[in-house]
Amino acid sequence: MKTFPQNFTWGAATAAHQIEGAWQEDGRGPCIWDAFTHIPGKSHRNQTADVACDHYHRVEEDVALMKAMGLKAYRFSFSWSRLMPQGRGAVNEAGVAFYNRLIDALVANNITPWVTLYHWDLPLALQLELDGLVNPEIADHFVRYAELCFERFGDRVKHWITFNEPWCSAVLGHGIGYFAPGRVSQTEPYLAAHNLIRAHGKIVDVYRRKFQPAQKGVIGITNNCDWREPKTDSPADRAAAERGLEFFLGWFADPIYRGDYPDCMRERVGERLPRFSDADRALVLNSSDFFGLNFYGGMLAAEPAGETVATIVPTGNGGMAADQRVELSDDPAWEKTDMDWNVVPDFCRKMLGWIDRRYGHPPIYITENGAALHGEDDVAVAVNDTRRIDFINRYLAACHAAINEDGVDLRGYFVWTLMDNFEWALGYSKRFGLHHVDFATGKRTPKQSAAWYAGVMRRNGL
């Protein structure tokens, strides 16, 4: 038996846009993902999240699923444009009522709510009127929206995550155009990232000054990073791997824990990389009560042999490849998920160790980890998801080793995801859920992994 620390947080995660549906109901305003997926060619079979899991109409049923598996913590996000349809100004009270229902149901069932303020669904009005994330003004709009959330929900929500994976908003949304708002640029990713980091600092400052003393919650940010393993032992490949990690995670975590972007980014990105004003730097530095990490995989990293960098996978795995110049590859022996992502639990342990050393032993929560599996459209196949059990089991064993052998302060783990949902540009073609969802009828069916994970939570261990 591998036992986890007392009070270890066991959870599952979702995001508003991926599950709620009801995209035009009860006053919800449009977001950039509505606009993006309604453009033919932007998503798998032009699928949209208009209905998704119809969670908006099935809140009680979905909380019952959580209850049935003994879930301790549920991470979900608020749809900004459901709460503030234009992104600023008027509040939509029907949206507030919806999240009140959800939060009250969670609390009544002893499930701790973990709320992400922003999981990629910017109100469309702010994109059209202000150019969204590339406009420095966006930070103040984020702050006003966050204040609304703290005011209305902070009496019951004690765990806040400002942003989910700003790397994705920057690189996938503004670098390669694979995600909304579909921008393609070598400059905008750095602007978008900078404004998200600034906004994070400002939101946390407001929370700490105006809300935390009375509400006594914690607030942090969730970043994603895929591990970079040196392809060979050569100093050049080792430096390439380190550079890959600095461009991926250091980009977002260094300003918060060390006060500025990594030196290698300043050297290589030059003037396209914005500078923090003294005032912004002061707000950003030490602005996270915990380190949120979404971990899904990793690749081998090498110093590129020639002028061009060979490997840029379509999902932008190479990041701003021309700037970092790290050649990525897979070990052919690696098992892969249906996303083509590598199953590399050891790399999770290495990633946790890297964060622990670089950022001074912060409390870490894995706010997402999970696998999409092939063939799960068919519910009969999906319910026998022994491969998912094996995947989570191996990642949790790696987490256990990180805690017990490496001394990492890992405090929680959230499976992505509670139920199959709208997988962004890949539509409904990829299934990560502990529960199967029949998207024609909305019917939920627990997979074997849900029962297995229930046991892990109950025993607090493997």
Ligand code: GBH
């Ligand atoms: C997350 O993003 C999102 O937060 C969530 O909304 C989404 O549904 C979920 O993941 C599943 O996609 O090729 O082995 O190196 C994940 C961001 C970036 C993680 C690319 C995996 C490639 C892994 N991903 N990365 S690998």
